[in-house]
Amino acid sequence: MPEAPKNTTDYYTLSEKNKKSLEFIEDVTSNPEDVQLRVLSDILTQNANVEYLHRHRLSGQTDRETFKKLVPVITYEDLQPDIMSIANGDKSPILSSHPISEFLTSSGTSGGERKLMPTIEAELGRRTAL
Structure with a gap:
């Protein structure tokens, strides 16, 4: 059985944390399409200058329609040469504008x-939050 909070302040803080977590879950599950569009746009904006997107002529566009038209559905094997290049020390922005x-x-x-x-x-922060 979980240990009870030692005082009402601990209980209140725990309740506020739970409330914020539940609000986050409600927000991302009530309009998943909007969330997906926003996440895709954020990713494409943040990584507009990576080599992979340049190869597909995305040219900084962040809308789903253009992305679907220009960037093919791929497999891991399609990305493996890029991943191995990064693993072998290539620091250029191949797949991400942020360092791996x-x-x-x-x-x-x-x-x-x-x-x-x-x-x-x-x-790491996103994985921890989820």
């Missing part, structure tokens, strides 16, 4: 090898 801070590995295997997933420092 770490690589996560998949739990499953692909052809006997785990997949590398480059991440940035800010992603």
Whole structure:
């Protein structure tokens, strides 16, 4: 059984944290399409100058329609040369305008090898929040 708060201040703070968490969940689940559009736009704005998007002639555009028209659906294998270049020390903005801070590995295997997933420092905060 969880330990009860030691005083009413602890209880109030815990309740406020829970309230904010519930408000966040309500916000992102009530209009998922709006959230997805905003997240895509933010990602494309933040990474407008990365090599990958330049290859597909996105030219800084951030709308979903243009993105879907110009950037193909891909597999991990399509990105593997870029990921390996980053893993081998290339610091240029290939996939992200932010420096890659770490690589996560998949739990499953692909052809006997785990997949590398480059991440940035800010992603740690998002993973922690979720």
